[in-house]
């Protein structure tokens with residue numbers, strides 16, 4: 701676990717966002733559609749990593765490709781495996797092994813969650829809640845999910861990186 705992790709979320713157009721994740725070795729980048737509340741789902745999925753022996757699955761709809769995050773808590777780390785399936789309508793119930801691995805990394809939970817919180821805060825700072833809703837269209841900015849994750853992170857992770865004050 702190197703702790704070198706970058707995560708970025710950019711609203712790119714009406715109902716689309718570019719999600720990028722990278723470690724020291726590889727990066728993955730996806731154009732995510734608003735068919736699901738993707739950012740909220742990822743925040744809640746990461747929130748699940750604070751339970752014991754956690755496994756969470758989060759699917760992004762790339763219309764038609766499915767990008768499935770499988771998050772697995774391993775000690776103080778999180779194993780992230782991102783699978784790609786050709787057609788979300790067909791792969792909805794498919795086992796992970798039917799997909800192809802497009803990115804995989806094990807990171808300290810603290811670093812991973814810190815990076816995702818920071819990216820979500822940047823989205824909120826850049827667009828505001830009204831601007832987010834205008835661009836993402838089907839769902840509001842996930843304020844509650846972000847607050848929950850930040851609370852869990854600050855309480856449990858002993859994070860040594862600077863934090864922006866949370867202003868919804």
Ligand SMILES: [Zn+2]
Pocket residue numbers: 810814853859860861862863
């Ligand atoms: Zn932090």
